[in-house]
Structures are given as C-alpha cells and as structure tokens.
Amino acid sequence: NLLTSSFILQGWRNERVVHVPNVERSRVILVLDSDPLAQRNKVQEVVKMMETELGGGWIFHKLCKVYLFISSQRIAGCLVAEPIKEAFEVLSYPVGERQDGAIAKRRRSNPRKLQFGEIVLEREVIKRAPSEVLHENLTGVILCKKEAVHAVCGIRAIWVTPSNRRKGIATQLLEAVRKSFSKGYVTEKSQLAFSQPSSDGQALASNYIGTRSFLVYKTGNLCR
Numbered sequence: 166n167l168l169t170s171s172f173i174l175q176g177w178r179n180e181r182v183v184h185v186p187n188v189e190r191s192r193v194i195l196v197l198d199s200d201p202l203a204q205r206n207k208v209q210e211v212v213k214m215m216e217t218e219l220g221g222g223w224i225f226h227k228l229c230k231v232y233l234f235i236s237s238q239r240i241a242g243c244l245v246a247e248p249i250k251e252a253f254e255v256l257s258y259p260v261g262e263r264q265d266g267a268i269a270k271r272r273r274s275n276p277r278k279l280q281f282g283e284i285v286l287e288r289e290v291i292k293r294a295p296s297e298v299l300h301e302n303l304t305g306v307i308l309c310k311k312e313a314v315h316a317v318c319g320i321r322a323i324w325v326t327p328s329n330r331r332k333g334i335a336t337q338l339l340e341a342v343r344k345s346f347s348k349g350y351v352t353e354k355s356q357l358a359f360s361q362p363s364s365d366g367q368a369l370a371s372n373y374i375g376t377r378s379f380l381v382y383k384t385g386n387l388c389r
Contacts, residue, residue, distance in 0.1 A: 173238065173239055173240075174207065174233070174235055174238055174239065174240055177201070177203065177204055179201070180194045180204070181194055181195045181196070181197075181200075182194055183195045183232070183341050183344060183345035184337065184340060184341035184344055184345070186234075186337045186340075188236065188337075190236065190237045190238075191234065191235065191236045191237075191241075191337075192234075192235050193232055193233065193234050193235070193337065193338060193341040194232070194233050194235060195230060195231070195232055195341070195345055196208050196230075196231045196232075196233065197230060197231075198227045198228070198229075207233075207240075208225070208231045208233075209225075211231075211233065211240060211243050212224050212225045212231075212243075212245075214324075215243060215322060215324045218324065219322060219324060223384065224245055224321065224322045225245055225321075226247070228247055228248065229245050229246065229247050229321060230245075230246045230247070230342075230346065231243065231244070231245055231246075232244040232245075232246065232338050232341050232342060234325075234334050234337060234338055236329065236334075240326075241325065241326050241329040241334055242323070242324065242325040242326065242329060242334040242335065242337075242338055243322075243323075243324050243325075243338075244320065244322070244323045244324075244335075244338040244339070244341075244342060245320075245321040245322045245323075246318055246319060246320055246321060246342050246346060247318075247319045247321050247384075248317070248318065248319070249316050249317065249318065249319040249358060249382050250315070250316070251313035251314060251315060251316055251382070252313065252314060252316035252319070252358030252380035252381060252382035253309035253310055253311075253312075253313055253314070253380065253381055253382065254309060254310045254314060254378050254379075254380055255307055255308070255309055255377065255378055255379055255380070255381055256308040256309060256310060256378070307362075307381060309381060314380065315356070316356050316357070316358040316380055316382060317346070317347060317352055317356040317357075318342060318343075318346045318347070318352055318356060318357050318358070319357075319358050319359075319360055319382050319384070320339070320342070320357060320358065320359045320360065320370075321360050321384065322360070323335050323338060323339075323366065323369070335369055336369075336373060339357070339373055342357070343357070354373070354374050354375070355374075355380075357374070357379075357380065358379075358380035358381055358382040359379060359380065359381055359382070360381070360382055360383075360384050361384070362381065
C-alpha cells in the first residue's frame with residue numbers, strides 16, 4: 166500500500182535534521198540527490214503521492230532539495246525547493262472561488278474581459294501596461310512586474326497530508342528551508358519565490374511573506 170509505506174519513517178542512521186519545530190516528536194529532515202538510495206527511494210514514494218493531487222511530471226528533478234516533516238515517525242508534509250537566479254514580483258492575482266471544495270473555473274461573461282473569481286481584467290488595460298507581464302498559474306492569471314529581481318530559492322511544491330493540514334506544517338517547512346537552503350546563512354523571506362501557486366498556495370505565500378506582492382518564478386530558470 167503506497168499510502169502506508171510512504172508515510173511511515175522509523176528514521177535513518179545519517180538523516181540530516183535541519184529544523185526541530187516546537188511540536189512533540191517532530192522534526193524536519195533534508196534529503197539531497199547525493200544521499201543514500203534508501204532516502205532517495207522514500208522521496209520518490211512521497212513525490213508519487215504528491216503527484217496524485219498536484220499533477221505529475223514536474224515536481225522533482227536532481228537539483229531539488231527535499232524537506233520532509235516527520236511527526237510521530239510518519240511523514241506529514243513535504244516541500245521541494247530548487248536554486249534559482251531571479252523571480253518576478255506579483256502585482257495582483259485572482260481570488261479563487263470555491264464550489265464543493267474546488268476552485269471555481271474562470272468565467273467569461275464578456276469576450277473583451279477576463280474574469281477570475283471576483284477580479285475582472287479589461288484586455289485593453291493589459292495591452293496598455295508594458296511594464297507588466299502575465300504569469301499563468303494553476304487557477305488563472307497572475308499579473309507580475311516585467312523586471313526580474315534577484316532570488317535564491319524557488320519553492321517548487323509544498324504538500325501536507327490531508328489529516329495534518331491547517332496545523333502550521335507548511336510554515337514550519339518554509340522555516341526549515343530558510344535555515345538550511347543556503348549554507349552558512351539564513352535565507353531572507355524576500356529571496357524566496359513560488360512556482361505555479363494554486364489558490365491555497367497564493368494564500369500561504371502571501372501570509373508567510375507578509376504581503377500580497379510575493380515573488381513567483383519560471384521553473385526553467387535554474388541556477389546551475
């Protein structure tokens with residue numbers, strides 16, 4: 166059973182603990198592509214589970230750093246991060262409407278307008294704004310500044326098991342990334358960028374960074 170085998174983790178002899186949350190019997194460990202096969206195989210199992218919910222074929226590659234939140238010897242959450250060079254500041258993003266637990270699809274009541282939830286964008290307005298570019302995400306269009314800014318860490322994907330959501334695990338994973346992604350110093354929140362944020366991801370990024378003007382990035386823009 167993939168669900169059972171992926172979530173149980175008794176611990177590895179040389180696991181890399183990078184953050185200990187103020188939660189009993191919890192820790193965040195970091196797994197790299199150079200780590201032992203058993204650790205990399207466990208990451209692959211977790212990624213497969215993530216893909217059933219987030220979509221397949223894009224979550225993980227060899228340059229990624231994978232953070233696992235372990236609670237009572239079970240994997241409760243996973244964050245996949247990658248090195249990047251630049252990102253774009255968000256100007257505005259759609260407010261997702263939920264229907265039966267899902268993000269409502271975009272509606273087009275007027276062919277000259279694009280409507281995403283409660284936000285309506287005039288096509289003519291977009292054309293007259295050369296300083297802005299459109300960033301497609303999983304729920305609609307995000308308006309970003311055209312000029313890129315320096316960024317260090319790309320948050321490729323964050324996932325928490327359904328039974329552990331709304332417990333602050335995603336925030337603890339982000340804190341672990343800031344503490345350990347760059348060797349020797351803590352990464353500033355302003356140097357984190359998010360890839361393809363869903364509606365929930367947009368809310369998480371905005372709340373964690375402290376502003377709706379968080380950074381997004383293109384997944385092909387890696388720092389190799």
